Amino acid sequence: MTGVAIDVTRIGVFGGSFDPVHVGHLLLAEAARVQAGLSRLLFMPAYIQPFKQGVEMSSGDDRVRMLKLATEDNPYFEVTTIETEKGGVSYTIDSLRELRDIYKNSRICFLIGTDMFLNIEKWKDADALIREFDFIVGVRPGYQDEEAARLAEKLRESHGANIEQVENPPIELSSTEIRGRIKSGDTIRYRVPESVRRYLLVREKEGSERFAHTKRVIDLALEMAERFGADRARTGLAALLHDYCKDPAGGVENDIAHGMMAAEAARSEFCIKDEDVLNAICYHTTGRAGMSTLEKVVFLADTVEPGRTYNSIARLRDNCMDDLDRGTLSVLVELKKYLIKNGLEVAADTEAAIADMEQE
Secondary structure (H helix, E strand, O other): OOOOOOEEEEEEEEEEOOOOOOHHHHHHHHHHHHHHOEEEEEEEEOOEOHHHOOOOOOOHHHHHHHHHHHHOOOOOEEEOOHHHHHOOEOOHHHHHHHHHHHOOOOEEEEEEEHHHHOOHHHOOOHHHHHHHOEEEEEEEOOEOHHHHHHHHHHHHHHHOOOEEEEEOOOOOOOHHHHHHHHHHOOOOEOOEOHHHHHHHHHHHHHHHHHHHHHHHHHHHHHHHHHHHOOOHHHHHHHHHHOOOOOOOOOHHHHHHHHHHHHHHHHHHOOOOOOHHHHHHHHOOOOOOOOOOHHHHHHHHHHHHOOOOOOOOHHHHHHHHHHOHHHHHHHHHHHHHHHHHHOOOOOOHHHHHHHHHHHHO
């Protein structure tokens, strides 16, 4: 099927768990956008799907973050948090009505796969759902396509339904398979976007408590990047990987060395070649002379993220958000004081960073 002219009044909505989002989701979404002429497509992760109640899944926050990573390079894709923010069981009819109220001048078109479409009459308020909203059904030739066509015709006759079919690229892939491969240590490369692969592997290695810190560092680093002019994508990448080799039981040596170890892992395991990103990871515990804007942002975000509660944190955080250089120097000086007070060695890079910043 070829693309049709974009209709600025039609917005696609693609619902699901997306735990995690994978290339099959993205291929179907792009096929629907092009073939159905959608002006944009909203990915709508459910908080709890009605047919998956009691099933363990990733947090809504994690699934939203991965969707944003997966779609950030497509200007027609967006992520709506209408269901994850509401909480509870997510019912499509309620969410689509809310979106219709938001996008008053647009037609809401619900994108759905063949398997789910064949069960649509079992959904909450199915009659109203079918009458009120357009449906775009992704079909794969030879896979229940005749059953889908018969149901579509039946619903057109009984409900006046507006249902169109788009060709769903034939790829056998599921989120369940990807989660299983992660647990067993098998590769998921090319099954998910690289940004999502990195996210999943870091989360798996760090565990929930450490990864919660990492997410706070990412959020603060991105806020600071916006304020001080660092590249957003590179900032997010460095912040994600900064503690990849942090060992909670590693002691003082690991506290210092895990930055260097994480930089090496970023290079070898994740094929990161950007020296600024690698340096931001490597020196996030010590600083160094000649730090770039990105290095300062990651160094500070790790030090003053909202989970930190030491005595001088409020003053340091204010300094960091007010002036990048002044904030960096104040944190470096505070770090040196802390190390000396606790009888620990001050890294040569920290001494060099302080001397360099004091000369500016």
